[in-house]
Amino acid sequence: MPASPIAVLLVEDSPVALMILKRILAGSSEIEVVGVAQNGIEALEMIPKLQPKVICTDLNMPKMSGLELTRRVMAECPRPILVISASVDQQDDAQNVFQLLQAGALDVFPKPTVELLSEYEQIKHELITKIKIIAGVSVFTQHPGMRNKELVIKNSKRPENEELNPHQVNPYTFSNVRSTLPRVIAIGASTGGPQALFTILKSLPANFPIPILCVQHISVGFLDGLVGWLSTECQLRIVIARAGDVPQPGIVYFAPDHYHLQLDQQGRIALSSDVPVSGHRPSISMTFQAVANYYRQASLGILLTGMGRDGAEGLLAIARAGGTTIAQDEQSCIVFGMPKEAIALGAAQQILPIGEIAPKLLKQCLRQ
Template sequence: MTIKVLLVEDSPVASTIFKRMINSADDMSVVGTARTGIEALELMPKVKPDVICTDLMMPKMNGLELTRAIMSSTPKPILVISACVQDEDKNNVFQLLDAGAVDVFPKPRSGNIEDYEMITQKLLTRIRVLSGVKVFTKRSQNISPILTNNGIPVKINRDNTNNTVSSTFVKGIKVLAIASSTGGPQAFQEVLSQFPANFPVPVLCVQHISTGFLDGFINWLKQYCHLSVVVAQTGDSPRKGYIYFPPERQHLQLDAQGRFYCVEGVAVDGHCPSATVLFQNVARFYGSASIGVLMTGMGRDGALGLLTLKQKGAYTIAQDEATSIVFGMPQEAIRLGASKIVLPLPEIAPKIMEIIT
C-alpha cells in the first residue's frame, strides 16, 4: 500500500525538493502540497493523507495552529520538519508535540540540494514509522506548565544540594534510568512532570533526537518539571533533584567512581547516545539499587541494556503497546524477558514512586 503524504511547506524550493525526495520512494507519494495551514486543512478531505509533514513557520496559519486544528477534528500522524533549532523559535517546535504532533525532523538550513539528499533516507524512514501510528494515545491528565505569578511558563530552578528529602522516601534505590525514542518527548513529559521537587535520586535519561533539537527539548521539559533538567557534564557526579540528558551525539556513561563520562562513540543498537549504553553503565555501577524504564520508540535500542539491569537485580519497566506511539523498543525488551513489569504510560511514574517510598 502506498503511503499518502500531505506536504505543508511555504518555501517553493524546499517544497519541490521534499516532494522529489518522498516521491522517489516506491512505497509513498505526495498527494498534496500546501503553503499555509489553511490550504492544508482545505486539502485534507480531498487527498486523505496517511501522514502530514509540516513546517513550523508559515504565513496565515503556522504549523502549531495547523496541528491543533487537525488533532481536534481529524487526527493524523504529523511530522514537524523545521530548521528552527538555533533561535527563539526552537522551543515552539516542541509546542507542536504538546498539540499532538508525533515527531520532529531537521530541515537543512542551507538551500543546497546536497544537504537535502543527505537526509533523504532518514526522512523516508520517519515517514514509514509514522504511517504505522494508527492510534494517538492521549494523556490521562492535563499537564500544565509551571507558571510565574504573571502567567509566564518557567522552570523553577533550585539548588538541590541541601534539599531535605522527605522521610517517606527510602534509601534502597539510588538512581533512575529512563530511555525512549519516537514518541519519547511526550512520554518523558508525562513521567518526569509527576516527580516532586524532593525526588530522592538522580534521573539519567536518553532520548533519541535529531541534532540541534536537544536544547529546545530540555527547555520545553523545564516548563513542566519540578526537578532541574540539565545536560550531563563529564566529571560531574549525579545528584538527587536533577534530570540528566547526554550531550548531543554522545553516550551517557559512568566511570569507576560513578561520575559522568560523556563521549562520542560508536553507535550501539544504531544510536549515539544509546539507551543500552546508559542501562549497562547503570547496571555496572548501581546494580540492584536502580530502576530502569524503557518507553516508546522504534528499533531495539535499550532492550539488551534493560536485560542487563534486570540480571543485576534492578527493577525494570517497559511501556505497554497500547500507550506506545511506536512499540519497537519496549516490545523487544519484553520479548527478551528484560522487563519485570509492563505498564501503560500513565502508571509508570506512580509505580516508580511506589518503589522508592
C-alpha cells in the same frame, strides 16, 4: 497486490525547502506527495479532498502556524503529523516545536537545506523512515483544552502473541533481585519519547530524591529545545549531561548529541564518542549497561516507546544486576518496538501504561 503508497501532504511556505522535500520523497516508491499547502488554512481545505495518511508541517508559516494547524487537525480530522522545522537554533522556536508534540504531532525532523545536500542520502533515508514509522500509528481526536495525558495514541498493529497483563511481573527469574531502594533511574526512549517523558517527569516533585539519566533518540539540533520545553513544564531541574558531573537528586541528565552517556569508576558522568550501537549514539543500552555496572541492585531502568531494539539488552543487564526494570506497555506506546524487544528477552519485570509509571516511581522512591 502491492500496498498503496503512503499519501503525504506537505505544508511548507519556503519554495526551496519544498523543492528539496519533494525531491527526497519522490525517491521512494512507498510514498506519494498528494498535495502541497503554503500554510495551515490551505492545508485544512485540502485534507478532506486528499485524505493524506501523513501530514508534514513546518512550524512558522503565515496566516496559520504549524501549531494551530496541529491543534485543528487533531480536533477535527486526526492523523499522524511530522514536524519538519528549521527552528533548532533559536531557543524560543525550538521549544515551540515541542508544543506541537504536546498538541498531538508525533515526531520532529530538521528542515533540509541546500547547505545539507552533501548529506542528501542520509537525510533521505532518515526522513523516509520517519514517515513510514508514523504512518503505522493510529491517532485519536484531541479536543481543545484536553490535557496531554488524555491524548490517546497507540500503535495500530494488534499484539502478535498472547495479551500481556500490564501489571504482571515478568516470569523471567532473576536470582539476585533484591528489595534495595533505587539510587538512580535510567530512562530510554525514541519515537514518541518526548511525549512519554513529559508524562513521567511532569508528575515528579522538585524534591524527588533520586537522579535521573535520560537517553532520547532525537534528530540532531532538537535536544536543547526538548530540554527547554521540559524545563518549563516540569518541577525537576533538567540539563544536558556534562563529563564529570556527579548525578544529583532531583536533576534529570540528558545524553548530549553524538555522545554515549556512561559512568566512570567513581560514579561520575563520562561521555564517550565510541562507535554507534545499533546505529545510535547516544545508545540507550550503553547507558543502561553503565548504570547496571555501577549501581547494581540499586538501579532502576525504564524503556519507553521507540522503533528498533536499542535498550533491550541494557534493560536485561539492569535486571541481571538485581535492579528494577519497567517497560512501557503496547497500548500507550506510539511505537512498541523497543519495549517489545525487551519483553521478548525477559528483561522487563513490570509492563506498565505510561500514566502509571510516575506513580510507581513515587511510591517506590519516596520511601527514602
